[in-house]
Amino acid sequence: MAQPGGRTLADVERRANDRLGRHKAEVMAEIEAAVAGLEGLCAARPDAPAAEVYRLASRVLDLAGFFDTGPLYEAGYSLADVADRMAAAGAWDWPPVLVHVQALRLILKAGCERNAATDHLLAGLKAVAIKART
Numbered sequence: 263m264a265q266p267g268g269r270t271l272a273d274v275e276r277r278a279n280d281r282l283g284r285h286k287a288e289v290m291a292e293i294e295a296a297v298a299g300l301e302g303l304c305a306a307r308p309d310a311p312a313a314e315v316y317r318l319a320s321r322v323l324d325l326a327g328f329f330d331t332g333p334l335y336e337a338g339y340s341l342a343d344v345a346d347r348m349a350a351a352g353a354w355d356w357p358p359v360l361v362h363v364q365a366l367r368l369i370l371k372a373g374c375e376r377n378a379a380t381d382h383l384l385a386g387l388k389a390v391a392i393k394a395r396t
Contacts, residue, residue, distance in 0.1 A: 289325050293334070296321040297370060300341075300363045307356055312349035315359055316342055322366065332376040333384055334369045337362060340387045344394045358394040362387060 269277075296318045303311055303318070322338035341362035348354050365383050372380065 286329055289328060293322055293325050293331075294370065296325070297363065297366045300359075300366070304356065304360045304363050311359075312345055312354060315345040316349070319345060319362075331374040332369075333380040334366065334374045336384055337365045337369055337387055340384075340391050341366070344391050347395050355394065358390050361390050 299318045300315065303315060308314070319338050319342035323335060323342060326335040326338055341359065344358050344362065348358070365387055368383065369380060
């Protein structure tokens with residue numbers, strides 16, 4: 263970059279984003295697998311689920327952060343927060359988890375697009391999260 267005729271910062275950034283973009287399909291498949299794992303937990307309702315719910319929600323966050331996944335990241339963060347707080351309080355409750363997991367699935371099916379429907383969905387998750395904390 264320092265040499266005359268070298269790459270510009272914009273060019274380096276564009277090339278890095280192009281290379282990262284080549285992995286988006288793989289990353290979205292991994293996110294899909296994590297959400298499927300969360301759905302499985304919601305169906306099975308094991309006795310000590312907090313660590314696994316948090317792990318899978320964190321997986322969604324870790325992967326979603328690489329790309330513009332709009333509301334998916336926010337919903338995943340909300341789920342991780344709710345799971346962490348319920349576990350810390352020793353007051354686990356499945357319905358808030360199930361609502362978050364269903365929201366993640368809906369957001370994925372909608373292509374992770376932010377629109378009025380997903381904004382409404384995120385507002386609902388916020389209300390669920392507040393209720394789960396009390």
